[in-house]
Amino acid sequence: MARVAHDGIDRRSFLRLAALGAGTVALSTWPVGPAAAGSPGPGGVVSGLAVGRGRSVAVGQDAAGHAAVWLAEAGGPWQLAPGPPPAPAVLGDVTAVRGGYVAAGSLTGSPATWWSSDGSSWRPGAVLAVPGHLVAVAASGTGVLAAGAVTDGETAEGIEPLLVTVARSGGAWGRLGTSGIGALPHGSLTAVAHHAGSWVVAGATHDRSTLWSGDDGEHWTAHPDGATEPIVWSSLLGAGGELLALGTAVAGGAVHLARSVDGRAWQLAPVPNVLAELGVDLRAAATDAATGVVTAGGAGALVQDVVG
Amino acid sequence: MAATEKRFNAIDGTPLCYWRWTDGTAGQRVEQRTFASTNAFYNRLVGWARDLRSLSQSHGGFRSMNRIVTAGTYVNKPGQHGLGQAIDIDQVRWSNGAITPYRREHGSSSLTVRRRYLALDAVSRRHFRYVLDGGFNAAHADHLHLDFGGGAIRCDKGSRSDTSFVQMACNAGMGSGLRVDGAWGARTQAAFDESRRRLGVGGNPHGVTRDWQSWLGRAAACGFAGTEFKRPPPPPPPAEDDVVQDLLDLLP
Numbered sequence: 001m002a003r004v005a006h007d008g009i010d011r012r013s014f015l016r017l018a019a020l021g022a023g024t025v026a027l028s029t030w031p032v033g034p035a036a037a038g039s040p041g042p043g044g045v046v047s048g049l050a051v052g053r054g055r056s057v058a059v060g061q062d063a064a065g066h067a068a069v070w071l072a073e074a075g076g077p078w079q080l081a082p083g084p085p086p087a088p089a090v091l092g093d094v095t096a097v098r099g100g101y102v103a104a105g106s107l108t109g110s111p112a113t114w115w116s117s118d119g120s121s122w123r124p125g126a127v128l129a130v131p132g133h134l135v136a137v138a139a140s141g142t143g144v145l146a147a148g149a150v151t152d153g154e155t156a157e158g159i160e161p162l163l164v165t166v167a168r169s170g171g172a173w174g175r176l177g178t179s180g181i182g183a184l185p186h187g188s189l190t191a192v193a194h195h196a197g198s199w200v201v202a203g204a205t206h207d208r209s210t211l212w213s214g215d216d217g218e219h220w221t222a223h224p225d226g227a228t229e230p231i232v233w234s235s236l237l238g239a240g241g242e243l244l245a246l247g248t249a250v251a252g253g254a255v256h257l258a259r260s261v262d263g264r265a266w267q268l269a270p271v272p273n274v275l276a277e278l279g280v281d282l283r284a285a286a287t288d289a290a291t292g293v294v295t296a297g298g299a300g301a302l303v304q305d306v307v308g
Numbered sequence: 309m310a311a312t313e314k315r316f317n318a319i320d321g322t323p324l325c326y327w328r329w330t331d332g333t334a335g336q337r338v339e340q341r342t343f344a345s346t347n348a349f350y351n352r353l354v355g356w357a358r359d360l361r362s363l364s365q366s367h368g369g370f371r372s373m374n375r376i377v378t379a380g381t382y383v384n385k386p387g388q389h390g391l392g393q394a395i396d397i398d399q400v401r402w403s404n405g406a407i408t409p410y411r412r413e414h415g416s417s418s419l420t421v422r423r424r425y426l427a428l429d430a431v432s433r434r435h436f437r438y439v440l441d442g443g444f445n446a447a448h449a450d451h452l453h454l455d456f457g458g459g460a461i462r463c464d465k466g467s468r469s470d471t472s473f474v475q476m477a478c479n480a481g482m483g484s485g486l487r488v489d490g491a492w493g494a495r496t497q498a499a500f501d502e503s504r505r506r507l508g509v510g511g512n513p514h515g516v517t518r519d520w521q522s523w524l525g526r527a528a529a530c531g532f533a534g535t536e537f538k539r540p541p542p543p544p545p546p547a548e549d550d551v552v553q554d555l556l557d558l559l560p
Binding site: 133155 | 310312315329334342344380382383384385386388396438440444445446448450453455457467469
């Protein structure tokens with residue numbers, strides 16, 4: 001805890017970020033490798049996290065490049081889920097919903113979703129008939145929103161933003177308008193959250209990164225993130241009544257942190273050293289406001305801590 | 309093979325820089341940064357840089373490559389960038405010239421500038437199966453995207469990326485007047501056949517890597533030399549300072 005006491009952020013966020021910091025301390029001592037059965041290990045990548053009801057679910061890919069899901073009870077060891085979506089599924093993110101979890105990603109180059117009641121075994125949801133991918137998914141009290149990009153059809157490069165509503169069962173959806181977001185050449189929407197009664201999404205291209213807010217999920221207002229270079233905001237975290245954006249710079253991968261009370265006015269904040277040390281390998285983070293469990297993940301590791 | 313296992317701020321000794329700031333200084337303020345990729349991808353970049361140095365110097369007189377500006381290598385997003393197997397090139401600069409895709413040089417009114425852009429494009433395709441450029445789509449109008457995807461290096465008639473490049477190259481090298489639409493039709497085929505005759509490239513560029521690399525190398529040589537397509541042009545005459553140095557070397 002003392003390692004982040006100098007970072008200057010207010011007490012409300014401090015508790016959550018201190019926990020993230022403690023988690024990153026654990027990163028350096030986590031026995032990555034064969035002894036850490038169930039953790040991603042070298043070559044494995046966590047791309048999305050969800051926490052809820054004391055259970056954490058991480059999605060990504062294993063060292064062989066296959067879709068993988070890891071599960072952990074609060075404070076417990078990670079276990080590899082026995083029934084992840086089969087190849088060629090690519091998992092981008094996961095969120096907890098009433099009665100289970102919804103994962104979003106892509107299947108043979110098209111946006112796709114999956115559903116699980118417990119995170120252990122997954123069944124296919126829907127596949128959208130356009131080239132593209134989903135990399136973020138979040139739930140509100142009334143709906144589920146997934147975000148990503150439509151791709152150019154020949155490569156995985158994004159050409160325009162993609163937003164879809166997803167049924168809680170993961171099995172049906174509708175594509176939403178992106179009025180106010182504009183084109184995202186060579187980019188993608190990268191994160192989504194529901195905060196203070198509105199949806200918030202983040203996105204990045206070669207030349208800019210932006211956060212948008214919208215009440216109906218279809219009409220969006222842009223808000224500058226305050227950064228002087230494009231940042232891939234990969235996670236939007238609810239923490240102590242604030243919304244935190246956590247991501248890495250396109251150029252070099254330095255970790256950046258921005259804070260907002262209302263999801264509209266954003267301010268860059270100092271990054272705790274222990275979090276900054278994750279650097280380019282930071283891919284995803286999630287909080288469970290009810291239990292205080294904070295989980296962070298990325299290339300080769302998964303860490304978890306509980307707010308004291 | 310982790311996506312970020314290799315960290316580097318230079319490619320084979322040439323500084324790797326960034327300039328896409330959002331504070332109004334994009335394209336002007338240049339800062340050397342550390343980027344990440346897989347080891348295999350970095351090693352491929354080294355081969356690319358050495359080939360680029362050699363061809364650009366031998367045929368275009370470019371000397372002392374001193375800066376590569378990138379828009380990103382590993383980036384936390386889907387696709388080859390997320391796998392640490394892609395790079396976006398904004399500029400390659402030598403002591404006596406530069407090729408700057410960031411300035412949308414594929415559409416330059418100067419034929420010499422377009423030919424040099426396509427020479428850089430061609431050298432990149434000798435090492436990377438997928439190169440996306442300004443002829444491919446608007447998203448790549450301001451950089452060259454090089455990645456590991458797509459399998460073996462060859463000229464794929466079914467690839468919009470390969471086809472639009474061939475169309476641009478034939479237009480710049482032979483005045484073919486092709487529409488750059490990424491569709492390989494009869495006119496593109498005829499122009500490509502003519503380019504092979506002029507460049508002296510046989511074999512099967514559509515199926516054999518070395519035959520396609522040969523076409524690309526000779527097209528790049530013409531592009532760096534600023535000439536139309538013909539058998540590989542001889543190296544340019546030495547620059548004035550080289551002549552002076554040669555004379556000085558003759559002094560006792």
